[in-house]
Amino acid sequence: MGEPKILGGFYIKARKIKNSPIHRMPPYVREIWDYCLREANHSDASYHGFFIKRGQLFRTYKDIREDLSWYIGYRKMKYNENHTKKAMKALREALMIDTTKELGGVLITVLNYDYYQNPENYERTDEITDESTTIEPSKNHPIPANNKKKEKNKNKGNTNTAxxxxxxxxxxxxxxxxxxxxxxxxxxxxLFWEAFDYRIGKAEAADVWLDIPLLTDKLVFEIYSAAKKEAVKRPELISQGKTPKMAQGWLTARRWEDEITHLKTDDGSQKALALRSQTEQLLKEMEA
Incomplete structure (x- = not known):
């Protein structure tokens, strides 16, 4: 008799999230992102009188705070309203969700849900974790006290070996x-290459990246955010018969400095995003 099926289904979190800006965001942002991913509909369904599509969920911010509450002893703890608003704004600007205010709550759409929740889109890994104990200490392990003198004499004159x-x-x-x-x-x-997602001319782009002076964390985040927006609008550009910029040309032209980037969403509406000001604001919120 086989094992019983696990109730409640499952959802997928890609390991590449560690290369995303959200990986370094405050814990409440990461937890609210995980909540959106977990609670999003796996298939179209009705919820509180609303028709919610696959990859969407309908909640109030109060619902989210309540669902993510925890206890310290008998004391119930919750994120505050400001936490929720900051997290949702950060996720929108990272192009991970889209939100629409409706009567009685907020319709949250997890962007690219179908792509990331399809197991067939993931590479297989054949890596095997070997957790057995080794007899010999690894190179990075400290030398036992009784062997230090011998090791010191052995390595005398080889100070540059390590x-x-x-x-x-x-x-x-x-x-x-x-x-x-x-x-x-x-x-x-x-990080940039994954976000730009146009895998042509990597070696040439790497040369340009190497030549960018003063590559601060803030600048990396600005470039990353703009690259993700470029990747989102590229399919529409191609459908119009236009040739998108390769990474080398995009970096050389410093396109991340463009003040306004227009994105066309699935419903056909235009959203004007002030890239620089939004990025700076997001960084301030992350530091708060």
């Missing part, structure tokens, strides 16, 4: 000009 080993094993990406993109530059470039 540095050389670390350098030789450092992850890097070779650009078109045969330059090494590594460290935080590589990490932030990968």
């Amino acid at each position: 540095f050389l080993n670390a350098e030789s094993s450092e992850e890097f990406y070779l650009t078109k000009k045969k330059r090494k993109l590594s460290g935080k530059r590589l990490e932030t470039f990968n």
